[in-house]
Amino acid sequence: REGEDPVVDEAIDGTVAGFLAVDTAHSRAQFAATLPQFAGSFNFLYADQAGNIAYWQVGRVPVRARGDDPFHPHPGTGGDEWRGFLPWRAMPHVLNPARRWLANWNNKPEAGWPNSAYGFIDWGPVQRVQALTRQLAALRPHSVTAAALERINRITGQTAESPVGDEGNIAVHELLPRLLS
Numbered sequence: 001r002e003g004e005d006p007v008v009d010e011a012i013d014g015t016v017a018g019f020l021a022v023d024t025a026h027s028r029a030q031f032a033a034t035l036p037q038f039a040g041s042f043n044f045l046y047a048d049q050a051g052n053i054a055y056w057q058v059g060r061v062p063v064r065a066r067g068d069d070p071f072h073p074h075p076g077t078g079g080d081e082w083r084g085f086l087p088w089r090a091m092p093h094v095l096n097p098a099r100r101w102l103a104n105w106n107n108k109p110e111a112g113w114p115n116s117a118y119g120f121i122d123w124g125p126v127q128r129v130q131a132l133t134r135q136l137a138a139l140r141p142h143s144v145t146a147a148a149l150e151r152i153n154r155i156t157g158q159t160a161e162s163p164v165g166d167e168g169n170i171a172v173h174e175l176l177p178r179l180l181s
Helices: 006-024 028-037 129-139 144-157 171-178
Strands: 042-047 053-058 094-095
Touching: 006 028, 028 042, 028 053, 129 144
Parallel strands: none
Antiparallel strands: 042 053, 053 094
16 A cells, blocks of 8 residues: 555545444444545435434535536646535434435435535436435335335336436336337
């Protein structure tokens, strides 16, 4: 590891240690205590036998200079340098939400989250989480079976939402056979 960037080393070591610690946590408190060390951006969902559910967004989210657009070239004068990272307490987290369920499919933690995808205010019409959320919201409380969740997962996984925001008009399971023939 000689010659590597110590900041990168720390980030990698923290993330690896975080995954190992998450795998051995025996309580929500132990699980939550591991999360601040993650450098990479991850969405963590938690559930326990007592019926608690929780969500955390983890990772180091840069605080960018005012007006900085990370998708444009920078002049190299230092004015666009990061101002640090968001503090852990500012990261999205929810425990036992009122709607009594959580959904995530590699999406932002919430609409408007100012992460590195600067300028993409909402999830957009190409986020599978919208298809997932609509299906889960339609379920009656306390009526869900493992088979129903498997069906929802399968439908969502086969969904490729279109730019018009209607996931029903482009579905892999309908298009793939036609494309292959």
